[in-house]
Amino acid sequence: MDMDPVFRALADPSRRALLDRLHTENGQTLGELCEGLTMSRQAVSKHLVLLEEANLVAVVWRGREKLHYLNPVPIAEIADRWIGKFERARVKALVDLKRELESDDEKA
Amino acid sequence: MDMDPVFRALADPSRRALLDRLHTENGQTLGELCEGLTMSRQAVSKHLVLLEEANLVAVVWRGREKLHYLNPVPIAEIADRWIGKFERARVKALVDLKRELESDDEKA
DNA sequence: GTTATAGGCAACTGTTTGGTTGCATGTCAA
């Protein structure tokens, strides 16, 4: 699985807001997702396309309505496979930095 | 804490690669981080600035050398405060989608 | 059938971004 589209999709605040909206109420139509937003329907639609391509949103057509469903799996995979690696390094990094600063002090 | 700079910094593959390099070996200089890369030193330097601004990298000057240290804390915070929310919704979302698809079948 | 509704497609625009190059500055070493 390529995580790059996921990272890129998550980089935009508008798209994260859309995920938040779906998190609050799943299965909304494009029109519903546009309500209360300042940008045009087209802008929202484009954002949703990127979210779909990142597999963060799944769609189901019902007649002329397109229902959008949050798919948290890619987010979970990022947490598992990518963030976990750095989380494990957390304490180590702080220790490294502390040691480096101390060796600086010795030189001063 | 504003997570937006973190998300934006993580959106670029080159910057994630730099974090990987620091994860492998912490406290590298700009010159060291440039080794083996195709892009110019300036390009790497700019990426590092963004990583610093996102607080993902901490720097320590030692003479004319700038040592770069990975700071995994913002990544951990994203995992805790943002991803956790969606992770909790994971099963719920799948159930929602399944129910919706089934109600579609009934209509067909 | 006609009309309103939900959404898609394509062209265009201003801004951001990732990258380059050239030059300037500060630090170590001979």
Added chain:
DNA sequence: TTGACATGCAACCAAACAGTTGCCTATAAC
């Protein structure tokens, strides 16, 4: 002190991006 080394600053460029507008298609409702 002179030169080499490590980095920063500024201007510039092409491509990507977020957003708009106008028009087209398909479904639902009357």
